[in-house]
Amino acid sequence: METPFTDHLTTADYEQIYEPAEDSFLLLDALEIELTYIKSLQPQVCLEIGPGSGIIVTALAKELKRTLCLATDINPLACSATKKTAKRNDTCVDSINCNLVDSLREKSIDLLVFNPPYVVTADEELKNPSFIGSQASNNIVYSWAGGVYGRRVIDELVNRLDRILSDKGVFYLLVLRENKPNELIRNLNELGFLAIICIERRIPGEYLYILKITRK
Template identity: 55%
Template sequence: METPHYDHLTPQDYEKVYEPAEDTFLLLDAIEDNLEYLKSIQPGICVEIGSGSGLVITALSQQFPNAVCLSTDINQWACNTTKRTALRNQASVDPIRTNLLDNIRDKLVDVLLFNPPYVVTTDDELNHKERNFDSEKTDNNLIYSWAGGVDGRRVIDALIDKLDSILSPNGVLYLLVLKENNLSDIISKFACKQFIAVIFKERRIPGEHLFILKVIRF
């Protein structure tokens, strides 16, 4: 699976959206490694939460051109950038400006991708009360793309709580997490919600130990 082109992105883009990095490429590698499984479930609707540059959902769209591929991001610039990345690669992706999956109908998503803000920070630093649709705050503040609050888990835990209402009966989630996010506790929280979460891929990079969790229903 070839990495989508992203040579159209500019320094101005990277001031407003997360630049593709090792975590991005780890998620791409996970998709490539699990393509046979993904083909077996014949996904009709694929969604990436927090698409940023759009690289990951564009790669998935290239592999499944007949699927409806959507992306969500609270940052309008990221939505626009995702669309440009899809067009650059002759892929079809429809970005939606929303928080997580607030505007997605229940239990329809067959493949869900999420590289969340996972860095451990204080809640004061994250300041979740300002996570809204004020473009001045969300489009010009990259903290929303990486700061995860206490244990780096604020957004991850919110997704776990909502997952049952998101995934289709045979749906799968690929979630990127950091060792410091307390991996065993995340897996236990998924189990409490009737999901099996397994470590599908991992990678050590300077300063971080990254994991991809593959999550399906019991």
């Protein structure tokens, strides 16, 4: 998979959206490893939640020519950046300004990708996760602040996963060691999913995992 061009985004943009970093590139590496499997599913709908700059979903869109590629983000500026990144790389991604999967049809997603806000923080960081007009630049915190164990947003999505993932769907989720991935895997198993560690990597200050999650 080619890493998409992002030269259209500026320093000012990255004050308001998440800039691609080591976690982003780990997720790209995992998806490249899994690409043959992903294509074998013939996914009709791909969704990235929280795309930031849009590099992940754009890379997928370039590979999955017959798949409707979508992105949802609570930050409208990230939605705009994602569309621009897709256009810069000669592909198309539709972005939707909403929280997680609020605007999606049930059991409609064949390929789901999420690099969540996973950093362990106090829950006070998450009290007002709304992006409104000029306040958006003050809310970059919501792209990384994860609350207790860094799991608040992750757990919210996991609890909604059965309603959104199609019968053949696969979910690639990035987590931090402090997010207690083994506990998360057990929780997913109890909800009827099979979760395995697809790839892991130590980066400066963090140890990251990509979980591959399917229905049992």
